[in-house]
Amino acid sequence: MDILKTKAEMQTWSAAKKRQGKSIAFVPTMGYLHKGHVSLLEIGKPLSDELVLSIFVNPTQFGPNEDLDAYPSNIQNDLDLAEQAGVTAVFLPDKNEMYGPDYQTHVYLDHLPRYLCGRSRPIHFGGVATVVTKLFNIVMPDVAVFGKKDFQQLAVIRQMVKDLDFNIRIIGGEIIRETDGLAMSSRNAYLTPAQRASAVCLSRAINLLKQRVDQGVRSVPDLVREAESFILSFDHTRIDYIELCHPRTLEPVDTVQSETLLALAVQVGKSRLIDNALIGPT
Ligand SMILES: Nc1ncnc2c1ncn2[C@@H]1O[C@H](COP(=O)(O)OP(=O)(O)OP(=O)(O)O)[C@@H](O)[C@H]1O
Numbered sequence: 001m002d003i004l005k006t007k008a009e010m011q012t013w014s015a016a017k018k019r020q021g022k023s024i025a026f027v028p029t030m031g032y033l034h035k036g037h038v039s040l041l042e043i044g045k046p047l048s049d050e051l052v053l054s055i056f057v058n059p060t061q062f063g064p065n066e067d068l069d070a071y072p073s074n075i076q077n078d079l080d081l082a083e084q085a086g087v088t089a090v091f092l093p094d095k096n097e098m099y100g101p102d103y104q105t106h107v108y109l110d111h112l113p114r115y116l117c118g119r120s121r122p123i124h125f126g127g128v129a130t131v132v133t134k135l136f137n138i139v140m141p142d143v144a145v146f147g148k149k150d151f152q153q154l155a156v157i158r159q160m161v162k163d164l165d166f167n168i169r170i171i172g173g174e175i176i177r178e179t180d181g182l183a184m185s186s187r188n189a190y191l192t193p194a195q196r197a198s199a200v201c202l203s204r205a206i207n208l209l210k211q212r213v214d215q216g217v218r219s220v221p222d223l224v225r226e227a228e229s230f231i232l233s234f235d236h237t238r239i240d241y242i243e244l245c246h247p248r249t250l251e252p253v254d255t256v257q258s259e260t261l262l263a264l265a266v267q268v269g270k271s272r273l274i275d276n277a278l279i280g281p282t
């Protein structure tokens with residue numbers, strides 16, 4: 001497994017593989033890998049000759065009061081997991097390598113970032129779109145795999161790839177969960193045992209609303225009210241949003257008439273946790 005720290009090294013590596021006729025699958029991450037990340041590597045592995053993992057905690061997607069400085073890291077463990085998963089190159093740049101002192105170009109989308117996480121994280125998706133554009137140009141993959149846990153991020157990337165004519169196939173990987181249903185996330189590491197017990201409220205709220213929709217409840221205000229009081233019955237929780245929206249445009253809906261995205265973000269202690277599911281008739 002090659003470890004490449006500069007953009008030039010990564011680009012040279014990818015160009016050489018391409019000259020040999022090899023295809024490249026790519027999984028971008030911010031490190032502190034867990035089974036959710038490994039599942040994305042497992043999706044990418046059989047699709048290509050080479051498998052590239054990037055680890056970069058991208059400062060431009062964090063707001064001023066977010067957890068950039070506290071973001072967990074364990075590079076040695078990440079490299080061990082990557083090697084076990086058959087990664088052939090890890091791109092591990094530092095901040096100065098990605099954003100020089102005169103850096104001034106950003107990628108923004110008009111609509112998708114207005115919804116869901118974009119409301120409380122107004123600069124987030126601009127930062128994600130910018131860094132993913134840079135990573136795509138550096139790694140030059142044929143296929144890239146993103147998790148459905150970050151459903152809005154996946155929608156943003158798909159839109160950006162379409163709008164900017166990247167010749168890269170985007171694949172969404174299913175959400176990997178702990179046995180009690182909590183979606184795996186690097187930010188689960190911030191939870192105290194009591195907060196960890198409360199964190200199950202997100203996946204349980206999703207299951208509760210799925211059940212209500214199956215029972216015929218269609219009114220979004222009714223569904224949201226029930227989810228709110230359910231989540232607030234757990235200690236240490238503060239709701240950022242609970243929304244039902246169109247799965248492609250992310251526009252809010254009033255009633256569940258067709259397949260609908262249920263998305264939620266809940267602050268549990270220091271961790272802002274997200275989860276989602278598609279619910280309703282398909
Ligand atoms: N539980 C999961 N199941 C599937 N994919 C996941 C899961 N958690 C993260 N991913 C995906 O892994 C990729 C890298 O995400 P990232 O490194 O930010 O990890 P994370 O665990 O989501 O961290 P965070 O705590 O920042 O949300 C993204 O495409 C993300 O959607």
Ligand SMILES: CC(C)(CO)[C@@H](O)C(=O)[O-]
Binds near residue numbers: 028030058061128150
């Ligand atoms: C896609 C990504 C690696 C860009 O920094 C990040 O947003 C993430 O880990 O989901």
Ligand code: BAL
Binds near residue numbers: 061
């Ligand atoms: N997994 C998304 C990265 C972030 O929350 O910044």
